[in-house]
Amino acid sequence: MEWLTLTIDGREVSVPKGTTVLDACRMNNIPIPTLCHAPELTSAGACRLCVVQIEGMRNLPPSCVTQVAQGMKVETQNPKVRNARKTILELLVANHPLDCMTCQKMGDCSLAEYAYDYGVTGTVYQGEKRCLPIDDGNPFILRDPNKCILCGKCIKACTEIQGKSILDFSFRGFDTQVGPAFNLPYNESDCDFCGSCVSVCPVGALTEKQMAGKGRPWEVSKVQTTCPFCGVGCNFDLNVKDGKVIGVTSNPEVPVNGKALCVKGRFGMDMIYSDNRITTPLIRKNGELVPAEWDEALDLVATKLGEIKKTYGPNSIAALSSAHCTNEENYLMQKFMRAVIGTNNVDHCART
Amino acid sequence: MTNSINEIPNVKAMFVIGSNPTEAHPVIGTKMKQALAKGAKLIVADPRCIDLAEHADVWLRLRPGTDIALINGIMNIILANEWENKEFIAERTEGFEKVREAVQQYTPEVVSKITGVPVEQLQEAAKIYATAERASIFYTLGITEHTCGTDNVMSLANLAMLTGNIGKESSGVNPMRGQNNVQGACDMGALPNVYPGYQQVASPEVRAKFEAAWGVPLDPNPGFMIPDMFGAAVSKDLRALYVMGEDPVITDADANHVRKGLEALDFLVVQEIFLSETAKLADVVLPGASFAEKTGTFTNTERRVQMVNQAIKPIGNAKTDGEIICELATRMGYPFNYESSAEVMQEISKLAPQFGGITHERLGTQGLQWPVPHAEHPGTKFLHEGKFNRGKGLFMAIENQLPAEMPDEEYPFLLNTGRKLSHYNVFTQHSPSLGDHSPEELAEVNPSDAKKLGIEDGEVVQVASRRGELKTKVKVTERVPEGMVFMTLHYFDSPTNVLTNGAYDKVTKTYEYKVCGVKISKIN
Structure with missing residues (x-):
């Protein structure tokens, strides 16, 4: 592999040939703001927030689409660069609602983070503001086009991660919007509701409907775990607040799926709190299942199984283990049947 | 894979x-x-x-x-x-x-x-x-x-x-693999003919190894596979069944036969998180915990063993399935004393060679793909490089065979079954949002068949096979060819498996869910 040496903010660093200036900076913990860039998507160079100054270049090039050259001298924080970025942010904020205190994205919004960092006031440019209807006609995704900064990441996620190409830009100039064809609401389009668009949105334009009002990012702890649905084995973060799962967010570092999930994995976890959950042991008495204490239920099962084993032999007892339970639990179940009951009558729906 | x-x-x-x-x-x-x-x-x-x-x-x-x-x-x-x-x-x-x-x-x-x-x-x-x-x-x-x-x-x-x-x-x-941990349940020996790691119950050497590890004599004969169990229950060879995290009344083929088997038992214990159709038949129901409430591992279809990490406490008075089994074993005179699921995995890694190098600690955030024979092994990305498990790959001459039940004059449609995107088996029905998004069965029928039957898109019809009948809404679509009707297994109100055939593969005893004869009738 060929390595190139460049200087960033006076610091000499080496990176493999083919690396972008943005990646060179991030590999060396030099922060660069970005709105339209995501590592798993192709770079658009659209938002221009990642501009840097490179010696010998006339303009400020966007670092996400500029490849490193040998001996390059890059400045990432000089006043010219910071002013250019601030102007871009002022322009974005000029047509962005400043209702941050009620926005679900507060605390996790890239625009807010950079606006704060760059001292954006929101008063520099005054003009028309969008007033578009919010799309909430589905159970999963809230789409507020007024908050959209037209970075295009959701469009790329829909095409490059999900392979659906449901989303694209429509209209032109000030009227530009992102959405399904003919500006249909999500639920009338061919959307799969995989939510990849939500996972890359840098602002509050696309948010998880179920999480609205349930918790702020700083109140939430994230627990990486494995999806309980199909056999793909996607991982994601359960978002937990006050001992309650409030939703799911994707975690780009997980091995199988990265940010990709399907509608079930991303939005189906409300089944944890279904009214149909059994929350206490039940014993059939006079034909009815009635609540019981654990000791009574476990003693009854142990006694009955013991009696049946004694009367009819261990092979008169069988168990169905579970493709939904953990490896450890399946191990325990087959050990229970083989070593405690004394039979190989253990199977599960291995074939479905 | x-x-x-x-x-x-x-x-x-x-x-x-x-x-x-x-x-x-x-x-x-x-x-x-x-x-x-x-x-x-x-x-x-x-x-x-x-x-x-x-x-x-x-x-x-x-x-x-x-x-x-x-x-x-x-x-x-x-x-x-x-x-x-x-x-x-x-x-x-x-x-x-x-x-x-x-x-x-x-x-x-x-x-x-x-x-x-x-x-x-x-x-x-x-x-x-x-x-x-x-x-x-x-x-x-x-x-x-x-x-x-x-x-x-x-x-x-x-x-x-x-x-x-x-x-x-x-x-x-x-x-x-269809289900989140169907690979793992097989790997763990939740099968009647193999111990963990696909080690044969019938092998005296293997049995001796497990007898030494577990300290008890073990039965040398393979046990019942699922389809055998329901028949054995009816004939009273099987008296008690302990069902953990499955709903065979909905998910097994020829559901009415399954129900008959369960009703014939002397004692049925169901350990579940929802009050399933099977749980409704039980003598005792034990409340298990969902994946969010427990720590352990699942193995996905690419053999990757990954952590399931507890995020919340079990809901209500529920307990994890592992804890319940341990309490039962202990009450029956064989104490299962495990401090944690990590300790169970340590025991697994000693007994199942594919899991030899797996510990919860090593799995971390990235998991490991078995075989992982020892503690330094990085896992196995793809199988059969250079050599098959048996040495040389064995070609088998195979002849075409017909399904057990094809459409005929009385049941002229071929019923094909499967899953759809918005649901997974039966338990996503318990998710209010997915239920709202995709609330009911929509049996797919070809437009020319719909015309012949005089039925329209969205109409509720009766579908019947030799084994049972149900009502379902119809979706008229060219996705299915003429003569075929397609249904999913997701809905309690249209329990497709009352229709499916209980015939099964001679080796694996997998039901023939994909083909059987049905008739469709208009409801007046």
Whole structure:
């Protein structure tokens, strides 16, 4: 592999040939703001927030689409660069609602983070503001086009991660919007509701409907775990607040799926709190299942199984283990049947 | 899967047969679409016009239950064109001549007649698969849920070995497992004939190893498989059943027979998180905990063992399934004293060689793909590199076989079953949002059949088989061919498995969920 040496903010660093200036900076913990860039998507160079100054270049090039050259001298924080970025942010904020205190994205919004960092006031440019209807006609995704900064990441996620190409830009100039064809609401389009668009949105334009009002990012702890649905084995973060799962967010570092999930994995976890959950042991008495204490239920099962084993032999007892339970639990179940009951009558729906 | 999921985007030719990945394995479906975007070729063999069929270079709309004829036909064409991998066949396999002989009679014309697939499409598919640099087969239950499921799988193995498309990165035979931990439940020996790590119950050496580890004598005879259990219950050979985390009344074929078996038991214990249809029949119901409430591991379809991490306490008075089993074992005089699920995994790693190097600590955030024989082993990305488990790959000559029950005059429609994107088996029905999004069964019926029956899109009809009947809403669509009706297994109100046939594969005893005869009647 060929390595190139460049200087960033006076610091000499080496990176493999083919690396972008943005990646060179991030590999060396030099922060660069970005709105339209995501590592798993192709770079658009659209938002221009990642501009840097490179010696010998006339303009400020966007670092996400500029490849490193040998001996390059890059400045990432000089006043010219910071002013250019601030102007871009002022322009974005000029047509962005400043209702941050009620926005679900507060605390996790890239625009807010950079606006704060760059001292954006929101008063520099005054003009028309969008007033578009919010799309909430589905159970999963809230789409507020007024908050959209037209970075295009959701469009790329829909095409490059999900392979659906449901989303694209429509209209032109000030009227530009992102959405399904003919500006249909999500639920009338061919959307799969995989939510990849939500996972890359840098602002509050696309948010998880179920999480609205349930918790702020700083109140939430994230627990990486494995999806309980199909056999793909996607991982994601359960978002937990006050001992309650409030939703799911994707975690780009997980091995199988990265940010990709399907509608079930991303939005189906409300089944944890279904009214149909059994929350206490039940014993059939006079034909009815009635609540019981654990000791009574476990003693009854142990006694009955013991009696049946004694009367009819261990092979008169069988168990169905579970493709939904953990490896450890399946191990325990087959050990229970083989070593405690004394039979190989253990199977599960291995074939479905 | 012999390959890994993230090898899919680099596959050059994909042969997807009896599988609907964009709905049943959605993220694998997206990886396939990423491969297509990079220029991969796609062959889809499915009677239904699934989403991937619309992206396919060749869509083989075969008649249900004719997979063996199709695969034999493709092999016939490969041999006729000398596209086979002679070096691979010579070095890595045995029994090839028998297959060469067997497929001779499966000429393109004969196969076209059996399968309904035009000759040109057969030839195009054979060329794409056999001449690609890295070709992979992907199959699911459309292959296995037949009375000839094992033979279907062996036919696909023949095809892969014939072309040397196995044992390489992005090239292999990839069954996609249906449920989150069906791979792991098998690996753990939740099967009547094997201990953890697929070690045979019938082997005296293996049995001695487990007797020493567990300190008790063990039964040398394999136990009942699921289909045997319900019959044994009716004949009183089986008296008690302990069901953990399954709902056989809804998910097993010929549900009315299953119910009859469960009702005949002296004692039924169901350990579940929801009050399932099976739980409603129980003598005792024990509340288990959901995945969010426990720590342990699941093993996915690419053999990756991954952590399940507890995020919240069990709901209400529920306990984890592991804890319940331990308490029962202890009460029955064999104490199960485990401090944690990590300690259970330590015991597993001592007994199952594939798990030898697995600990919860090592799994971390990335997991490990078995086999992981020792503590320094990095896991196994793809299988069969250089050598098969048995040494040489064994070709098996396979003949076409008909499903156990085909449509006839009385039950003129062929019922095909499967999953859909918005649901997973029966328990996503308990998610209010998914339930709201996709609330009911929509049986797919071809427009010309709908016209003949005088039924309209959205109409509720009665569907009946020899075994049961139900009501369902209809979706009139050309996704299904004439003469076929497609239903899912997701809905309690339209429990499709009261219709399906309890006939099963002779080796694995997998039910033939994919084909049976039904009739559709208008409700007046």
